[in-house]
Each structure stands twice: as C-alpha cells, then as structure tokens.
Amino acid sequence: MHNLVESFFWASAIALAAPILLAALGETFAQRAGVFTIGIEGLMLSGAFGAAAVASWSGDVIVGFAGAALAGAVLGALYGVAVVLFRADQVVVGIGFNLIVLGATSMLRRGLFPTGMEVPSTSALDRHELPLLGDLPWIGEVLFDQSPIVYALYVLTPFGVFLLFRTRVGLLVRAVGDGALASSAAGIRVPRIRMWVMVVNGTLAGAAGATLVLVNAGGVFVDNLVDGRGYLVLALTMFARWHPGWVALGAVLFGAADALQFIAQATFGGHVPTAVFLMAPYLLALAAWVVMGKRSRAPSDLGVPLLA
Amino acid sequence: MTQRETDTRSGTEVEPSRAPDPVRGGDRARSVERLARLFDRPWPSIIAAFVVSLGIGLLLVVLAGGTAAEAVDVAYRSTVGSQQGMIDSLVYTTPRLLVAVGVIVALRSGQFNLGAEGQLQVGAIGAALGGAFLAPSIPGPLALPVSLLLAMVFGALWAGLAAVLKVWRGCDELITTLLLNFIAIYLVQLMVQGAMKDPSSTFNQSKRVIAVAELPRFGFTRLHYGIVIAVACVVLVWFLLDRTALGLRLRSVGYNPVASRYQQLRVGRLTVAAMLISGAVCALAGAGETLGVQFRLIQGFSSGFGFEGLAIAFLASLRPGRALVIALIFGGIFSTATRLQQELGVTASLAYVVEGLPIVLLACAAGAQALRAQRKGIA
Numbered sequence: 001m002h003n004l005v006e007s008f009f010w011a012s013a014i015a016l017a018a019p020i021l022l023a024a025l026g027e028t029f030a031q032r033a034g035v036f037t038i039g040i041e042g043l044m045l046s047g048a049f050g051a052a053a054v055a056s057w058s059g060d061v062i063v064g065f066a067g068a069a070l071a072g073a074v075l076g077a078l079y080g081v082a083v084v085l086f087r088a089d090q091v092v093v094g095i096g097f098n099l100i101v102l103g104a105t106s107m108l109r110r111g112l113f114p115t116g117m118e119v120p121s122t123s124a125l126d127r128h129e130l131p132l133l134g135d136l137p138w139i140g141e142v143l144f145d146q147s148p149i150v151y152a153l154y155v156l157t158p159f160g161v162f163l164l165f166r167t168r169v170g171l172l173v174r175a176v177g178d179g180a181l182a183s184s185a186a187g188i189r190v191p192r193i194r195m196w197v198m199v200v201n202g203t204l205a206g207a208a209g210a211t212l213v214l215v216n217a218g219g220v221f222v223d224n225l226v227d228g229r230g231y232l233v234l235a236l237t238m239f240a241r242w243h244p245g246w247v248a249l250g251a252v253l254f255g256a257a258d259a260l261q262f263i264a265q266a267t268f269g270g271h272v273p274t275a276v277f278l279m280a281p282y283l284l285a286l287a288a289w290v291v292m293g294k295r296s297r298a299p300s301d302l303g304v305p306l307l308a
Numbered sequence: 309m310t311q312r313e314t315d316t317r318s319g320t321e322v323e324p325s326r327a328p329d330p331v332r333g334g335d336r337a338r339s340v341e342r343l344a345r346l347f348d349r350p351w352p353s354i355i356a357a358f359v360v361s362l363g364i365g366l367l368l369v370v371l372a373g374g375t376a377a378e379a380v381d382v383a384y385r386s387t388v389g390s391q392q393g394m395i396d397s398l399v400y401t402t403p404r405l406l407v408a409v410g411v412i413v414a415l416r417s418g419q420f421n422l423g424a425e426g427q428l429q430v431g432a433i434g435a436a437l438g439g440a441f442l443a444p445s446i447p448g449p450l451a452l453p454v455s456l457l458l459a460m461v462f463g464a465l466w467a468g469l470a471a472v473l474k475v476w477r478g479c480d481e482l483i484t485t486l487l488l489n490f491i492a493i494y495l496v497q498l499m500v501q502g503a504m505k506d507p508s509s510t511f512n513q514s515k516r517v518i519a520v521a522e523l524p525r526f527g528f529t530r531l532h533y534g535i536v537i538a539v540a541c542v543v544l545v546w547f548l549l550d551r552t553a554l555g556l557r558l559r560s561v562g563y564n565p566v567a568s569r570y571q572q573l574r575v576g577r578l579t580v581a582a583m584l585i586s587g588a589v590c591a592l593a594g595a596g597e598t599l600g601v602q603f604r605l606i607q608g609f610s611s612g613f614g615f616e617g618l619a620i621a622f623l624a625s626l627r628p629g630r631a632l633v634i635a636l637i638f639g640g641i642f643s644t645a646t647r648l649q650q651e652l653g654v655t656a657s658l659a660y661v662v663e664g665l666p667i668v669l670l671a672c673a674a675g676a677q678a679l680r681a682q683r684k685g686i687a
Binding site: 038082083086087088089091092093095096097098099100102103104106107110111223228231232234235238273274275276278279282283285286289290305307308 | 368371372373420422473477479480482483484486487488489490491494495497498501502612615616618619622654655657658659660661662663664665666667668671672673674675676678679682683
C-alpha cells in the first residue's frame with residue numbers, strides 16, 4: 001500500500017482532477033444562480049471537439065485551448081437562451097442538448113476530418129516544473145510539477161471563493177439562485193445574471209473538455225470522449241455543497257480514484273480487472289453523495305425557471 | 309418554526325420537522341408538475357418541432373455531401389417503403405419504446421429517473437445470466453420467462469437503490485441514477501471480461517443464450533417478440549397509471565408530495581414502488597437486446613437507448629399511447645440514419661441531432677408560453 005503515498009500517485013491525481021475541477025467551478029456558479037446544467041456533459045464534449053479541431057487546424061494547442069473555451073462560451077450562451085430567456089425546463093433541455101452535441105461532434109469529426117485529426121505537439125500544456133517550489137520534497141513533485149492548467153486552477157479556485165462570497169457579483173449570483181422572484185422584485189435583472197453565469201459555465205466547461213482531450217488524452221479526440229465526466233461534475237458540485245473549496249477537494253478525490261489504475265499493477269498485483277478502476281470515480285461519487293446527501297441545502301430556486 | 313400542524317380531515321398530527329425526504333425535494337416536485345403541464349402539448353406543435361428538426365437533418369445530409377432527393381429516398385426505403393425497412397424500424401423501436409414507457413412511470417410519479425441506461429444494462433446482465441447460464445439446467449419452457457424475470461428483478465433493484473437512497477438519505481435521484489448508469493456500464497464490462505466471459509471466445513462476451521431462451525422471431529426476419537412485449541407494456545403502464553388506485557396514488561405523489569402526505573399516502577413507499585416498476589420495464593429493453601438481437605451479453609450493445617427513451621417520454625407528454633407513436637418515429641429515424649451511413653457515408657450519429665432538437669424546441673416553446681401566461685395573469 002506504500003504506493004498510495006508515492007508522489008507519482010498524487011501528482012497523477014491532481015492532473016486528472018484538473019478537468020473535473022475546471023468544469024465544476026463553472027457549474028458551482030451556475031447552480032448558485034439557479035441553473036442546473038445537465039448539459040455540462042455536452043458543453044464539455046463540444047469543448048473537447050473544438051480543442052482537437054482548432055488545434056489540428058492551427059497546429060497550436062494554445063490556440064486550440066482558446067478555441068474550445070470560445071466554443072464553450074457560445075454554446076453556454078445558446079443553452080442560456082433556452083433555459084434562461086425562454087424559461088425552458090432545465091432537465092429536458094439538458095437531455096436534448098447532450099444528445100445533439102453527441103451527434104453533432106461525431107458527425108463533424110467524420111465530416112471534417114475523414115482521415116483523422118492531426119495532433120500537434122501538446123508540449124505547451126505538458127508538465128512544467130516551477131523553479132524553487134518544484135524542488136520541495138514530495139510537495140514539489142505533487143503540486144509544482146504540473147500542467148499550466150493546474151497552476152491556473154491554483155489561482156482560479158481561491159478567486160472563485162472570493163468572488164462568490166466576498167463580492168457584489170457573488171452576492172447577486174447567490175441572491176438570484178436563492179430567491180429569484182424576490183431578486184426580480186428588488187430590481188435585479190435575474191435573466192441577465194443567469195445568462196452571464198451560463199457564459200462563464202460554458203467557457204470553463206469548454207476549457208475542461210480541452211484539458212481532457214489535449215492533456216489527458218494526448219490530443220486524440222474520439223466520439224463521446226467525455227463519457228460521463230460531466231455527470232461526475234454535477235454530483236461533485238452538489239455534494240461539495242456549492243462551495244468552490246470543497247469542490248476542489250472533491251475533484252482531487254476523483255482524481256485519486258482515477259489514478260488508482262496507474263498503480264494497480266504494483267499495488268494489487270494485476271488481479272483487479274480494469275473495469276473496477278473505470279468504475280471507481282462513479283462509486284466514489286455515489287458514496288460521497290450518500291454521506292453528504294441529507295445535510296446539504298440546495299439553492300432554493302435551483303432548477304426552477306423564473307416566471308416573472 | 310411553526311407549531312405542529314394538524315391534518316383537519318383525519319386529525320392526525322404531522323410534524324413539520326420530520327418531513328420525509330421526498331418532500332424535501334419540493335423544488336423538484338414543482339418541476340415535475342411543470343413538466344406534466346408544459347409538456348401537455350397539442351399534436352400540431354409536436355409535428356412542427358419534428359418538421360423543423362427533420363429539415364435540419366436534411367440540411368446536415370446535404371452538407372455532408374448527399375443530396376436531398378437521395379436522403380428522402382433512403383428515408384422512405386428504410387421505413388415504410390420496404391419490408392426490410394419496416395422490420396429494421398421496428399427492431400430499433402423496441403428498446404427505445406420500453407425505456408420510454410419505463411421512465412414515464414417514474415416521471416409521472418415525480419421521480420426523475422435518468423438511469424434507464426443503467427437499468428437496461430443490468431437488465432441485460434440478468435437476461436444473459438438466465439438465458440446462457442441458468443437456462444440449460446431448467447425446463448425448456450421456463451427458460452425465457454425466467455430470463456425475462458431475472459432481467460426485471462435486476463433492473464428493479466438497480467432503480468430501487470436510487471429510490472431507497474432518496475427516501476433514506478435524501479439523495480436527489482436525478483444524480484444518483486445518472487451515476488448508477490456508468491457503474492452499470494462498467495459492471496457489464498466486468499462481467500464479460502471476468503465472471504461471465506465465454507472461455508471459448510477471444511472476444512469479451514458471454515456464452516451464447518441457448519435457443520429455448522431466445523425471444524421468438526416473426527417468420528425468418530430479425531424482428532423479435534420484444535416489440536410485442538413493448539406494446540403490452542404501453543397498455544399495462546397506461547392501465548396502471550390511469551385506471552388503478554396505485555396509479556392514482558403515484559400520480560398524486562408526482563403532482564404534490566406534500567399534499568399527498570397530508571392525504572396519508574405513504575410517500576416513501578410510493579417513491580420506491582414507482583422506481584421499482586420503472587426499473588423493471590427499462591430492464592426489459594436490455595433483455596430484448598440480449599435475448600432477441602445479440603444473443604449474448606456484450607459491451608456497448610446499447611447506443612444510448614436510455615437517453616433516447618427519455619427524449620421519447622418528454623415528446624410524448626409522458627403519455628404511454630403517444631410514446632408508442634413517437635418511438636415508432638424514432639425507430640424510423642434510427643433506421644434511416646443507419647442506412648444513410650451505409651449508402652451515403654453520412655454518420656449515423658445524425659439520428660441523435662434529429663432526436664434531440666425537437667425536445668429542446670418544444671421545451672423552449674412551452675417555457676415561453678408559461679412566461680406569457682404568467683405575465684398576462686399579473687397584468
């Protein structure tokens with residue numbers, strides 16, 4: 001079991017946590033504002049496809065990453081038009097949206113890249129050891145020898161906490177999610193705030209998809225690449241009680257469950273089938289959900305369109 | 309915060325602080341009520357949504373290099389235009405229809421069962437367990453019923469797990485069922501790689517279902533009796549929901565769990581009952597594929613029937629009879645998309661776009677209509 005404290009294991013856990021955390025930060029804001037985005041799965045998938053497509057055209061992963069974030073923002077806004085402006089049912093739109101994105105990305109992949117995508121060098125997003133901090137024993141190897149995306153998250157997560165709980169913007173977001181009618185009556189433009197939150201949610205989900213394809217999958221896009229991680233994000237957001245800090249902690253736990261497969265051979269002697277490791281993050285999410293379920297209090301207007 | 313409230317009709321006390329958890333999901337319950345009302349769409353709007361989405365599908369075919377005339381010709385031949393087309397459409401209709409009626413039971417009872425995919429996966433495990441492993445050692449005529457029953461029990465328990473977690477721990481079934489989908493998919497992988505793997509095959513698949521446990525087929529076609537089971541389920545679910553006391557109670561919980569509790573309905577038990585029935589019907593979709601199409605447990609036998617079935621249920625305004633019609637259309641769409649891929653090289657995933665669009669369009673129309681009505685009411 002000594003493998004479980006090895007720096008390699010935890011470094012992998014953090015690397016695998018990055019896409020989950022990126023998307024979950026956006027989803028936390030969306031749910032705080034009352035929008036339950038089942039379509040996060042589709043938003044991430046469109047980001048993954050956008051990243052692979054743009055990277056393969058431009059030959060530059062950074063451009064691909066930006067393209068994915070932009071694609072996510074546009075689709076997030078479109079999603080917002082349906083659930084925020086048209087007041088459509090959020091669950092129904094989410095199911096439909098995920099179906100559409102799954103079909104569209106698979107079609108586009110075959111239509112635009114019949115001979116496969118050209119994977120550019122992903123070295124810009126590979127691990128870069130930070131000076132000084134990276135030399136620390138264990139901690140340096142785990143925390144400071146990571147992809148730049150992970151470093152961005154070290155900043156983004158505390159900023160999310162600050163934004164949500166210490167600023168006027170955060171107060172507006174929470175007000176809109178906890179009492180949409182009252183907020184509306186108090187003169188807050190609920191739809192406008194929810195639309196902006198959906199754009200942010202889409203951007204971060206797109207970036208999460210880009211991370212999945214460019215960092216975790218080495219630049220290779222396959223149909224349905226996201227494969228349920230969007231639903232993990234939903235579960236994480238909710239059992240982490242809509243707090244970015246807890247979300248980050250939960251994401252690392254998922255990363256650890258995901259990383260188990262890397263040390264499986266050494267730790268369990270190869271007797272455990274791969275399916276068990278693939279199942280692990282979902283089992284963990286279910287267990288966490290069972291433990292936390294009763295104690296969490298959702299934003300009151302989560303999932304309810306504003307009829308005013 | 310308030311004192312004990314007393315149900316005036318029966319005089320029993322209801323303690324607000326010990327409200328059972330299904331009631332806690334009042335927000336979700338509100339959305340079920342909205343769903344039922346908003347999706348009570350007249351046929352013309354459903355047809356309009358389909359026309360728009362089929363138009364976009366046609367546009368996509370043209371963009372992918374086909375011509376509209378070819379596409380229409382393929383669509384005709386793969387649905388009503390040829391015997392093979394009709395048979396294919398019905399084969400594709402079967403699992404989707406079973407899932408749709410299965411989730412209708414849950415949704416009408418206020419349970420957001422998004423776990424049909426998982427329930428049909430464990431249903432397939434149950435069917436294979438019956439058809440390939442138990443069947444050789446039990447009397448022939450029992451093989452098929454036992455396999456189907458096992459599938460239903462597995463599916464019911466899988467869905468029941470989510471219901472029990474909801475009642476016991478207050479876990480939102482929407483998330484639980486989504487997570488259980490993926491656990492079930494990997495459970496199938498685990499089975500075909502390990503415990504149920506056919507040792508004589510290099511592929512990851514179970515032993516073949518023995519002949520007596522197969523679903524019988526119509527003549528020499530590939531159409532199996534799953535479609536008969538599916539249509540029977542449509543009738544049974546309609547009868548259950550609209551013509552029985554249990555159905556009335558279930559729908560009552562779906563509309564308003566709080567009021568139902570004041571009516572002394574056992575909301576927790578009804579929650580579990582709704583999910584058990586829903587899971588059992590959804591599991592039949594997996595059993596049909598295993599005993600009627602694949603004849604083995606394999607990975608990836610379902611191309612996302614679970615979510616397509618949900619789309620059908622929404623489009624059908626949660627009515628079993630309408631679900632039959634919509635499922636036939638979906639079967640036709642899938643049959644067309646498959647043949648488009650063979651003949652014109654257009655990816656079959658086109659089907660998902662054409663199936664997903666109408667529910668988004670209708671949901672937008674319904675939401676906008678509710679908003680207008682609300683504003684008119686206030687003004």
